[in-house]
Amino acid sequence: MTSLPRITDSHCHLDFPDFAEELDDVIVRASAAGVRRMVTICTRLRNEPAVRAIAEAHAGVFYAAGTHPMSAAEEPMATVDGLVALAKHPKFVGIGETGLDYHYTADSAEVQQRSLRIHIAAARETGLPLIIHARAADEDMARILAEEHRAGAYSCVMHCYSSGPDLARAALDLGFYLSMSGIAAFPKSQELRDIFAAAPLDRILVETDAPYLAPPPHRGRRNEPAYTMHTAKVGAEVFGLSYEDFARRTEANFDRLFTKAASAAKAA
Known part of the structure; x- marks a missing residue:
């Protein structure tokens, strides 16, 4: 039997209670679907030890940590020194998630912006x-990303991209990446698929954001890393590629952005 092409779930939350009873099985199912690597994201820094332990226990799992913007007003403010110290771990491969979310938490916009700039540093x-x-904050997001990039270059992925074309272009113009989640596979998401289709293929990643946003045919149920393949199949259609070619290209994109994870894979 021919094995499925390798792909990477560039953003999931394996520490969430949704996976507590069957995490090992979830990772086995992911591997069977060709998802050989996952980046599990810590959204509250006090949970970093638990997220780190998941990455340490599973060869194909890496992790990142930061303060989610919706939690920025509730959590102690992150520090640059603290994040830099966490980054010394061999499986720590990214800073965040961070950002701006004015949909539910616009009242904490100023705190979110301060937190975002710390993570950028x-x-x-x-x-x-x-x-x-990024949600419901396109103008501020584009402005801050550009201001900070002028102060000193950094790399970035706009995770679970579902904002408008202007923010997408602003991010791409800075050399950043856009990540496709299950939202891009929803039937009514043609405008979002058009945004991805207009982007350079070498700037596209795929993800689940599991346990959220399961793509069809699992929409409405708990998402998991194995379902990355369903979003990737839609991505292949968007770019007019075979699934194998799209998988290969997005793997190369992931390796180019997440260099630490790529180096670890080569050393293994």
């Missing part, structure tokens, strides 16, 4: 990619 210092969550 840590990404710049460590050389690790920044992982951005």
